Amino acid sequence: MASAGHLAIDGLTAGYGPVTALHEVSVPARAGRITAVLGANGAGKTTLLRAVSGLVRPRAGTVSLDGTDLTGAGAERIARAGISHVPEGRGVITELTVAENLRLGAMLGARRGAGQSLERIYTLFPPLAQRRGKEAHTLSGGERQMLVIGRALLTRPAVLLLDEPSLGLAPRVVAQIFGLLRDLVESEALTVLLVEQNARGALSVADLGVVLNLGRVVAVDDARALAGDAALRHAYLGF
Ligand SMILES: Nc1ncnc2c1ncn2[C@@H]1O[C@H](COP(=O)(O)OP(=O)(O)OP(=O)(O)O)[C@@H](O)[C@H]1O
Numbered sequence: 001m002a003s004a005g006h007l008a009i010d011g012l013t014a015g016y017g018p019v020t021a022l023h024e025v026s027v028p029a030r031a032g033r034i035t036a037v038l039g040a041n042g043a044g045k046t047t048l049l050r051a052v053s054g055l056v057r058p059r060a061g062t063v064s065l066d067g068t069d070l071t072g073a074g075a076e077r078i079a080r081a082g083i084s085h086v087p088e089g090r091g092v093i094t095e096l097t098v099a100e101n102l103r104l105g106a107m108l109g110a111r112r113g114a115g116q117s118l119e120r121i122y123t124l125f126p127p128l129a130q131r132r133g134k135e136a137h138t139l140s141g142g143e144r145q146m147l148v149i150g151r152a153l154l155t156r157p158a159v160l161l162l163d164e165p166s167l168g169l170a171p172r173v174v175a176q177i178f179g180l181l182r183d184l185v186e187s188e189a190l191t192v193l194l195v196e197q198n199a200r201g202a203l204s205v206a207d208l209g210v211v212l213n214l215g216r217v218v219a220v221d222d223a224r225a226l227a228g229d230a231a232l233r234h235a236y237l238g239f
């Protein structure tokens with residue numbers, strides 16, 4: 001059964017050995033919405049995604065999906081519950097074709113009992129359709145980002161965690177990726193946590209935003225309100 005995608009992150013504390021990278025972080029990732037997670041280098045954005053997806057074990061706080069407690073569960077169980085993490089770096093198997101990379105995602109989706117056709121992904125991302133037979137190393141950065149998002153979608157997630165999808169892409173391509181994300185949440189029941197250093201771009205596509213600084217939440221608000229707060233922008237968002 002597809003879940004509604006209500007992700008609740010409450011008071012999450014996590015870190016690495018002696019380093020505490022997140023201090024009691026709560027994020028209102030509303031179902032069917034895009035929540036931007038913003039902040040400078042080292043703010044704890046990636047750690048937050050890792051703690052949600054089970055790659056880093058929280059020291060305190062809770063993570064739940066549609067009321068099911070997932071705190072401290074393993075990454076595999078969390079993925080099966082419907083949370084798909086797209087890490088920074090656009091990792092694809094470069095020797096395999098676009099279609100083969102997607103089929104790997106579809107296999108995981110089938111394991112969850114909710115596989116779906118590659119055709120849907122080609123409809124969502126037309127550049128991938130044109131390049132379905134091409135090896136992944138021939139793709140541009142933007143196309144590769146579409147491929148990793150498409151692969152994640154084939155697992156039929158209720159929640160998509162995206163770490164810096166815009167990194168290193170030209171502004172026009174970033175706008176295209178963000179536009180596709182917007183279309184996705186409009187057309188499917190999908191909840192997105194969008195980690196970005198590109199705060200301006202992320203807030204233009206997000207519904208809500210959370211600003212982290214040194215592992216603590218310093219602001220939570222509607223994306224538009226955050227983008228309109230000149231002092232906050234200046235202090236934490238760099239635009
Ligand atoms: N594997 C690790 N071992 C030890 N410390 C780590 C590790 N990964 C991250 N940290 C530390 O945790 C803090 C938060 O890092 P994190 O990667 O979550 O930040 P970030 O907001 O994603 O930064 P960036 O924008 O550079 O990706 C930093 O102080 C970082 O040095």
Ligand SMILES: [Mg+2]
Binds near residue numbers: 046088163
């Ligand atoms: Mg990071």
